[in-house]
Amino acid sequence: MRAGVDNAKIQVFSEIGRLKEVLLHRPGLELENFTPEYLREFLFDDILYLEIAQQEHDTFCAVLQKAGVDVRYVETLMTQAMHHNQDAGKMFINQYLVESGVMSEKMRAFVQDWLYDSFSEQDIVNRVIAGIRSRELPTTHTQSLSAMVSKSYPFITKPIPNLLFMRDPFCSVGNGVILSSMKNAIRRREALMLDFIFKNHPDYVNADIPRWFDYTNPTSLEGGDILIINHETLFIGISERTDAYSVEVLAENLFKNSSNTIKKIVAFVIAKKRAFMHLDTVFTQIDHDKFTIHASIEDKLTLYTITPSGVGKSLHITQEQKSLEEILVKILDRNVTLLRCGNGDTIAGDREQWNDGANTLAIAPGEVCVYQRNRVTNQLLEDNGIKVHMLPSSELSRGRGGPRCMSMPLRREIL
Known part of the structure; x- marks a missing residue:
């Protein structure tokens, strides 16, 4: 089945199709409403300077708008x-x-x-x-x-x-949405807000948008762990923020729905630590055949393929013996290039991954938004033919989320 309803309210069948509409949250007084005493509770590592964070976010918005993207704000x-x-x-x-x-x-x-x-x-x-x-x-x-x-x-x-990081509380997949069941209590109201919007906003209330997963699920799943490789394949991280059982629930919901095009889920088990909190902090797609990756995860990945079994609601799950590169080549039917954060240098890679060097937002195939500060990784992208929009990030990067983390595509062109 080829990717479905064109010009739907939700239309995201890839990571790299030209971005047409995106949802953001411009940071506000919530960033000034906690002190260092509450950093751990609010999942931050530092206090952000709101005025500069807003200026940096406005620059991000302006870059997207100049590229023809319709920017909408959750507020x-x-x-x-x-x-x-x-x-x-x-x-x-x-x-x-x-x-x-x-x-x-x-x-x-x-x-x-x-x-x-x-x-x-x-x-x-x-x-x-x-x-x-x-x-x-x-x-x-x-x-x-x-x-x-x-x-x-x-x-x-x-x-x-954390509403700044719009990637997490919900996820557009095909012509439907995933409402995330957030791992940490401080973030669960974010999905509640998105649920309210989809049920009551005039643009969505009568749009018949399938819901592949609901925020009321008892185990966690977050949007930063979900990558749409093509109209038939999802990559999902089993991570600090997403549980294996939630991946099974999502797979069953997708596979039993006739309007869904996803036929395969590849689940990654990644280290449960702050630096690798979501799959998209260590791996993103930037072109038809190019991906960013943090090199330290490559030898430690455990991969599982989930497909429909054809018998009731059960799933067929197999542990993959192939490398990530081999799986990508098989799925995409082409050679691929993995561009390693920090150009493979251990020190540069760890420093720049901490500042979201691998967390890119594709505006179109081969055109991405990145943080300016990750100069080694950015130069690597440019050397490989990628058009790079560099964003100021002295404050936004303190939140431990990059351009992909801060954005949720609502519509992309179908490749």
Whole structure:
């Protein structure tokens, strides 16, 4: 089966088809709403300087727009969806407060009334993302034992700083979507936001978009671990953030759906550590026959191929004895080039992979966005005929996510 519905609301059948529409989140006050004491809780390694981070992100957006990409912002879609269905918006706020740990029904009602009485829908969305500090609420708010005990904690609802990395809470696959079940509690509200958008935004509510996986799944799966090699093949990382069982659930959901074109999943077992948190931090596609990779994972990869068994919902799973390069050659039916982060140099490779040198966003075949700071890797890409858009990244790189991490394609041209 060839890749399906052209001009659909979601249309992503590859990593490299010319990018037509993408979803971003411009960083906001959520980056200023936590202190070094809470870095580990919020999955950050450092405090970002918001003004410079926004300037760098605006440059990223401008590069995409100049290339003809329609850039959309998740905060704008949220605001439009809340305006389109105000009752659903209030239900979302209640669920958001539950997910934020506000378990008192009276307290939730008070916070919701305060938000809707005091702010526009756009401001409500901004506060949902930025988090609500305890001192922001009127002093007359309803007291509860839990609120009094936790009085020293600075947040009623915690900020959502990782929304910057739009690749993770959902993933476009073909003409459908995966709503991620996030590994860490601090990120689970991100998928809740995307669920609200797809159910209530006027662009999507009647678009009949298949959902291949749901955020309510009890084991984790995140979008940064999913690469669409072609209209029939997914690569998925079993990583620090994605569990093997979730890959099986996704495979069963895809294979039983007649509107899906995916026929094979190749699962990678990668080291469960901060530097390799997702597959796309160590491996991305940049052209029909070229890929970036962090060299240190090549000899340590365990690969499994998952295909339909033809019997009910069961799967056929085999451990691959081939190298990654051999698998790519077989799938793509062409020779491939693996471009090693840092040009294979151990020190440069580790330094530049830490700053997302292998995490590229393809605008088109052979045309990518990268962080400017990874000069050895960038020169390697240019030497191999890749058109490279270098982005300033003194602050954004501190978040441990590159151009691919910060973007979720909604539509690409079908190759």
